[in-house]
Amino acid sequence: MNSLRWIIWVLGAVAAISLALLVVIGLTGDFRTLVTLVFWVSFIALVIALYVNFRNAPGSETVEVEGPPFARFLFSNRSAGWVWLPIRILVGYSFFIAGWDKFTGTGWVDGGSSLLKYWQGAVAIPATGHAAITYDWYRDFLNLLINNNAQGWFALLITFGEMAVGIGLIFGILTGLAAFFGALMNVSYLLAGSTSSNPVLFTFAIGIMLAWRVAGYYGADRYLLPMLGTPWRVGSLFHRGDTPSAPSAPAAAPPA
Secondary structure (H helix, E strand, O other), X not given: OOHHHHHHHHHHHHHHHHHHHHHHHOOOHHHHHHHHHHHHHHHHHHHHHHHHHHOOOXXXXXXXXXXXHHHHHHHHEHHHXXXXXXXXXXXXXXXXXXXXXXXXXXXXXXXXXXXXXHHHHHHOOOOOOOOOOOOHHHHHHHHHHHHOOOHHHHHHHHHHHHHHHHHHHHHOOOHHXXXXXXXXXXXXXXXXXXXXXXXXXXXXXXXXXXXXXXXXXXXXXXXXXXXXXEOOEEOHHHOOOOOOOOOOOOOOXXXX
């Protein structure tokens, strides 16, 4: 057994033990925050180690169970782009309007006072009832931002991030990345105890991420993806004579 496999076993054990401490014992306070950090670091490192060690293992790319035809159509067929188009526009419009309201309103791009008020309300622990934030590590994260007066630049990041996600989804520009960052913001709001439309938008964003090859086909991605390619395959824009070129249209799978 090579050294990397030993690392995988150790990381797996650390992640399992830390998760058990969090779920079974129910730790509290700073120790819970520390164990939570240990869990996520070990878990992410475990995923990376598994990928490095087994990505090229014999038979590792063999699909033992074929997916349902409808799923193959929805996530791989260019005609399914018509299904994702209205969903894209709905989610993109919601993000763009949210960012635009912050941009044209007060308390966001002019210092972040509204964001600071939101953070302070989220981290508050009432004498009775339930706190808005369930996870102590996220409360600690927001308190860290509050204590370092990060509301000014963070409000700008949220405002322009929401508008950028909206534009990307509406016009199909790097649709998968736009949906990922949109889902990340939805999760952040949910962790802070804000429900609103976030569960619906998050669900749609996950679907768009899974369908990234075809979700933006009826948009700019129809031309951008073949030109830019992906991190694992170069596109025509960066193609040189000694480098295998990417397929002319990775998002244009033939109809099933």
